[in-house]
Amino acid sequence: MGNPNVGKSVVFSRLTGVRVITSNYPGTTVGFTQGLMKIGEESVHIIDVPGIYSLEASSEAEKIALLIHDTGDRIINVVNAANLERNLYLTLQLLEKNIPVVVALNMWDDAQYRGIHIDLEKLRELLGVPVIPTVALTGQGIKELVENIPGAVVPAKSTRNHHERWVEIGRIIKLVQRISHRHRTMLERLADASVKPFTGTVLAAVVLTCAFLVIRFIGESLIDHVLDHFFKTFWTPVVLSISSFLGGAGVLHDIVVGHISGGEIHYIESFGLLTSGLYIPLAMVLPYIFSFYLMLGLLEDTGYLPRLAVLMDTFMHRLGLHGYAIIPTLLGFGCKVPAVLSTRILESKRERFIAATLISIAVPCAALQAMIFGLVGREGGQYVAVVYGTLFSVWIIVGIILNRMVKGFSPELLIEIPPYRLPTGRAILLKLWMRVRGFLIEAVPIILGAVLVINVMHVLGVFSAVASFTSPVITGILGLPSEAVTGLIVGLLRKDVALGMLSTLSMSAKQLVVSSVVLAMFFPCIAVFVMLLKELGVRNTMKSSGIMIAAVLITGGILNIIL
Amino acid sequence: MADNEKLLSLDRMQSGQSGVIDSIQGGYGLVKRLSTLGIRHDKRITKISSMFMRGPVTIEIDRVQVAIGFGMASRIMVKIDE
Numbered sequence: 001m002g003n004p005n006v007g008k009s010v011v012f013s014r015l016t017g018v019r020v021i022t023s024n025y026p027g028t029t030v031g032f033t034q035g036l037m038k039i040g041e042e043s044v045h046i047i048d049v050p051g052i053y054s055l056e057a058s059s060e061a062e063k064i065a066l067l068i069h070d071t072g073d074r075i076i077n078v079v080n081a082a083n084l085e086r087n088l089y090l091t092l093q094l095l096e097k098n099i100p101v102v103v104a105l106n107m108w109d110d111a112q113y114r115g116i117h118i119d120l121e122k123l124r125e126l127l128g129v130p131v132i133p134t135v136a137l138t139g140q141g142i143k144e145l146v147e148n149i150p151g152a153v154v155p156a157k158s159t160r161n162h163h164e165r166w167v168e169i170g171r172i173i174k175l176v177q178r179i180s181h182r183h184r185t186m187l188e189r190l191a192d193a194s195v196k197p198f199t200g201t202v203l204a205a206v207v208l209t210c211a212f213l214v215i216r217f218i219g220e221s222l223i224d225h226v227l228d229h230f231f232k233t234f235w236t237p238v239v240l241s242i243s244s245f246l247g248g249a250g251v252l253h254d255i256v257v258g259h260i261s262g263g264e265i266h267y268i269e270s271f272g273l274l275t276s277g278l279y280i281p282l283a284m285v286l287p288y289i290f291s292f293y294l295m296l297g298l299l300e301d302t303g304y305l306p307r308l309a310v311l312m313d314t315f316m317h318r319l320g321l322h323g324y325a326i327i328p329t330l331l332g333f334g335c336k337v338p339a340v341l342s343t344r345i346l347e348s349k350r351e352r353f354i355a356a357t358l359i360s361i362a363v364p365c366a367a368l369q370a371m372i373f374g375l376v377g378r379e380g381g382q383y384v385a386v387v388y389g390t391l392f393s394v395w396i397i398v399g400i401i402l403n404r405m406v407k408g409f410s411p412e413l414l415i416e417i418p419p420y421r422l423p424t425g426r427a428i429l430l431k432l433w434m435r436v437r438g439f440l441i442e443a444v445p446i447i448l449g450a451v452l453v454i455n456v457m458h459v460l461g462v463f464s465a466v467a468s469f470t471s472p473v474i475t476g477i478l479g480l481p482s483e484a485v486t487g488l489i490v491g492l493l494r495k496d497v498a499l500g501m502l503s504t505l506s507m508s509a510k511q512l513v514v515s516s517v518v519l520a521m522f523f524p525c526i527a528v529f530v531m532l533l534k535e536l537g538v539r540n541t542m543k544s545s546g547i548m549i550a551a552v553l554i555t556g557g558i559l560n561i562i563l
Numbered sequence: 564m565a566d567n568e569k570l571l572s573l574d575r576m577q578s579g580q581s582g583v584i585d586s587i588q589g590g591y592g593l594v595k596r597l598s599t600l601g602i603r604h605d606k607r608i609t610k611i612s613s614m615f616m617r618g619p620v621t622i623e624i625d626r627v628q629v630a631i632g633f634g635m636a637s638r639i640m641v642k643i644d645e
Contacts, residue, residue: 054599
């Protein structure tokens with residue numbers, strides 16, 4: 001346990017070998033993770049929890065930490081050595097409990113670099129528990145920490161009130177800490193500039209534009225020069241021989257290979273398991289997952305995100321949120337499941353409801369965005385711009401409406417801004433690999449399943465039955481071909497497959513724009529829906545869905561009329 | 564209060580100005596919450612910046628930066644350095 005952004009998750013990873021997402025902003029961890037480690041012959045459970053400043057919770061994530069802390073036999077209190085004074089408040093509170101504590105004085109290198117000298121012997125003596133200096137990022141001190149876990153003790157019992165704790169901390173700091181003066185570094189000057197109104201806004205515009213351009217560039221290059229090429233050169237002959245093995249036609253052939261004609265494979269439209277089923281996730285979506293999470297990882301680890309939160313705060317208040325809600329929102333551009341989960345960093349139920357609803361309605365995930373770039377982009381960049389412009393307007397308008405409608409008010413921003421750090425290549429790549437791997441093992445099977453379901457439903461004629469039933473809405477209001485309903489249904493499984501399927505309906509550019517917007521806003525895929533139920537509860541998820549349906553029909557209808 | 568002591572709320576301070584926190588005009592809850600972030604009576608504080616349109620104020624205490632909403636910032640009274 002420890003304050004936010006002191007490196008608890010990094011220490012945890014070091015101790016257990018369990019990989020967890022780590023970043024340079026308070027509130028990266030919003031749930032708990034368990035791992036095993038060996039101490040001597042014994043296997044022990046280690047639990048990583050969200051950060052807290054004191055044993056009083058102000059957000060959902062902090063409540064989780066508090067619930068867990070009573071259940072442990074021992075507490076490893078991770079402390080930021082560069083900010084000992086403030087961190088000691090929680091340490092003293094923990095020492096007052098009847099649980100043995102060992103203190104990891106993390107970011108030890110950072111403290112030394114900043115000219116902060118801590119007398120370890122004295123600190124051990126004053127706290128009455130083992131204190132181990134560590135640099136979790138490099139692994140320094142972890143071995144000593146492990147050796148000292150069995151030696152954790154409950155110090156002489158004392159209970160203090162709020163005021164007395166600060167008096168005690170003042171006494172300890174006076175005895176153990178010495179600070180030598182030092183000039184401000186380049187990074188610190190940049191840090192100051194990032195939260196000033198003018199330079200900050202310029203910097204944010206530059207950072208976000210660059211991020212967007214780099215994501216497009218890497219994603220596009222991977223598709224054009226690597227993956228598409230691979231499929232056309234190496235995979236096509238394999239599929240063609242399988243096709244002739246299956247007799248070139250029939251139900252099984254259509255499911256496995258899809259519709260191909262004359263030795264040419266149209267990877268998006270054929271819709272077989274081995275064609276579209278693999279091409280969509282691997283050659284269309286994966287490159288963007290890769291490039292998006294690479295950039296997000298960089299933004300997370302440098303420590304830029306909390307600064308963006310400060311800049312966006314005034315604006316976000318109009319949507320009933322405060323600036324920190326920008327973090328779950330940005331995560332949503334990757335995948336909405338972790339995004340909805342991370343709304344736990346927000347303080348009130350009201351904010352969490354608004355943030356989760358806005359994310360599920362107006363933020364397109366990376367998989368869908370990749371397909372929008374791929375399919376709508378073919379018709380021209382202006383159509384992609386219409387899709388994004390519409391979703392952005394929906395985000396703002398729905399936010400303003402929710403802010404007026406939902407009772408209560410949004411609490412004010414109060415966040416710690418971590419120093420800028422140069423991200424390490426290892427940490428960035430590890431995190432990227434975890435997220436890409438997550439996509440490969442979780443999303444690809446679902447995509448294949450979705451393609452299979454589509455084919456089976458098609459054979460059974462389910463879709464045409466539904467299509468005739470829903471056509472008043474689909475055709476009447478949204479102006480889409482009545483079969484488009486099938487795409488919306490498939491969208492419950494995966495948005496990427498759904499848009500791929502819609503693109504086979506030979507729609508006009510306008511219809512493609514409308515269906516992309518509708519698909520982005522209409523029910524989030526089932527994984528997100530389950531997450532919403534878990535995080536918001538049944539009633540609020542229903543409310544959120546009601547708002548969503550109204551928003552989809554209004555937006556789709558308006559687009560249909562004005563385009 | 565002596566003449567040479569200037570008391571300002573955090574939102575009215577200039578960027579770059581420093582001082583010592585004199586008082587926090589709020590309930591026990593606010594005082595406690597701010598204190599766990601290092602913002603408490605008698606601490607040296609430097610204002611880094613504030614955003615326009617009553618946006619958050621960024622300060623530095625003990626080499627740590629904290630962003631504070633405008634409303635909260637207006638309740639933190641600081642004794643400005645000469």
